[in-house]
Amino acid sequence: LRRKDDEKIKVEIPLKHNTLLVMKGELQHFWKHAVPKEKKIKKHRINLTFRVIKN
Secondary structure, three states: OOOOOOOOOEOOOOOOOOOOOOOHHHHHEEEEEEOOOOOOOOOOOOOOOOOOOOO
């Protein structure tokens, strides 16, 4: 994760197999995330994004 207002501030959260990270509240508001690119595919993975859109 990187702070949106200062990308020099970085936190790594290693996730184990079959782990879910839920981003909401202040975590969602102040931090951005990315899944690092890999040169070779070692194992398959599935990324899911759920969004709530309010009018």
